[in-house]
Amino acid sequence: MMPHALLSAALCASALLAHGSTVENPPQLVPPAEKPDVKPAAPAQFTPPAGDATPQKPLYAPKSYDAKFAKAAPKLDGKLDDAAWALAPWTDEFLDIQGPALPAPRYKTRAKMLWDSEYFYIAAELKDPHVWATLKNHDDIVFRDNDFEVFIDPDGDTREYYELEVNVYGTIFDLFLYRRYKEDGPAEHGWNAEGLKTAIAVQGSVDDPTDTDTGWTLEWAIPWNAFKPPAWDKPGFGEKQRGAAVPKDGETWRVNFSRVQWQHNWEGKTAPKAAEKPINDHFKQVPPTADERAKPRYEKVAGKPEDNWVWTPQWQIDMHDPRWWGSVKFVR
Numbered sequence: 001m002m003p004h005a006l007l008s009a010a011l012c013a014s015a016l017l018a019h020g021s022t023v024e025n026p027p028q029l030v031p032p033a034e035k036p037d038v039k040p041a042a043p044a045q046f047t048p049p050a051g052d053a054t055p056q057k058p059l060y061a062p063k064s065y066d067a068k069f070a071k072a073a074p075k076l077d078g079k080l081d082d083a084a085w086a087l088a089p090w091t092d093e094f095l096d097i098q099g100p101a102l103p104a105p106r107y108k109t110r111a112k113m114l115w116d117s118e119y120f121y122i123a124a125e126l127k128d129p130h131v132w133a134t135l136k137n138h139d140d141i142v143f144r145d146n147d148f149e150v151f152i153d154p155d156g157d158t159r160e161y162y163e164l165e166v167n168v169y170g171t172i173f174d175l176f177l178y179r180r181y182k183e184d185g186p187a188e189h190g191w192n193a194e195g196l197k198t199a200i201a202v203q204g205s206v207d208d209p210t211d212t213d214t215g216w217t218l219e220w221a222i223p224w225n226a227f228k229p230p231a232w233d234k235p236g237f238g239e240k241q242r243g244a245a246v247p248k249d250g251e252t253w254r255v256n257f258s259r260v261q262w263q264h265n266w267e268g269k270t271a272p273k274a275a276e277k278p279i280n281d282h283f284k285q286v287p288p289t290a291d292e293r294a295k296p297r298y299e300k301v302a303g304k305p306e307d308n309w310v311w312t313p314q315w316q317i318d319m320h321d322p323r324w325w326g327s328v329k330f331v332r
């Protein structure tokens with residue numbers, strides 16, 4: 001039912017492997033199983049559907065955005081009051097992953113993009129009355145918390161693409177996808193966005209449900225040099241061929257954003273209560289102390305899938321279909 005949940009089993013297995021690694025023993029980057037070395041066909045031309053629109057019949061082509069060249073870099077402090085950001089328009093407010101026929105998101109989300117000769121800059125604003133996260137280790141499965149995600153396919157061939165996820169603690173889950181999950185992946189968690197800078201500002205308090213927050217804002221600076229596939233990737237195939245080059249003026253990349261939001265006990269009319277155990281299915285669960293049990297805390301609503309709110313609709317509950325990602329043009 002969910003883009004992520006479908007993949008949880010596979011993710012868990014490789015995440016656990018990643019957890020066993022240390023700086024001294026980096027995770028092995030294992031080449032994927034051999035498959036015919038053929039580039040996928042270009043995505044079909046978009047044709048608007050006949051008749052009433054449904055989530056299965058897209059209403060419109062993927063959205064586009066002109067990312068402007070920043071003459072002065074934004075200061076990475078999580079606040080979006082920089083002169084550089086003032087020149088960058090907001091995206092449309094995010095909507096349900098399946099499109100506007102589904103209920104509008106409970107909280108507003110929007111993003112901005114900029115670039116310069118060193119970095120791809122992304123800003124995001126996530127309204128949220130209850131700012132919450134649990135995961136604190138790099139390459140934890142961050143979408144088990146509320147998070148913000150970007151999907152990037154530089155050469156736009158719908159294979160070999162990058163994904164970054166972040167929660168309000170600034171915990172990063174970064175991975176490289178050789179092919180879509182529907183084409184058996186694999187997802188390489190061992191890929192890291194080297195040199196990535198993350199800054200977050202919270203308008204409220206994290207993990208304190210007794211107040212009402214405004215939300216959080218994010219600044220990302222992704223070095224162009226980070227867009228390098230794992231060593232096993234074949235020369236001449238997709239991103240390896242492209243390399244980590246700075247985009248040319250007017251170059252377009254496939255990009256989409258996703259916000260994952262879970263429902264918890266402090267939302268809406270559900271009565272708050274102290275949790276009996278830690279809220280999240282963290283790998284390193286420790287039983288709460290008596291003090292912690294007495295404290296009001298967030299608890300996911302059992303059996304409720306996460307919501308996925310996106311910039312441009314996927315028309316299905318699957319982020320891993322780059323055909324429907326937006327088009328970001330880097331303009332000077």
Ligand SMILES: [Ca+2]
Pocket residue numbers: 074075076077078079080081082219
């Ligand atoms: Ca700033």
Ligand SMILES: [Ca+2]
Pocket residue numbers: 153154155156157158159160161238239
């Ligand atoms: Ca690609």
Ligand SMILES: [Ca+2]
Pocket residue numbers: 139173174175188189190191192193
């Ligand atoms: Ca990683």
Ligand SMILES: [Ca+2]
Pocket residue numbers: 129130131204205206207208209210211212213
């Ligand atoms: Ca709070």
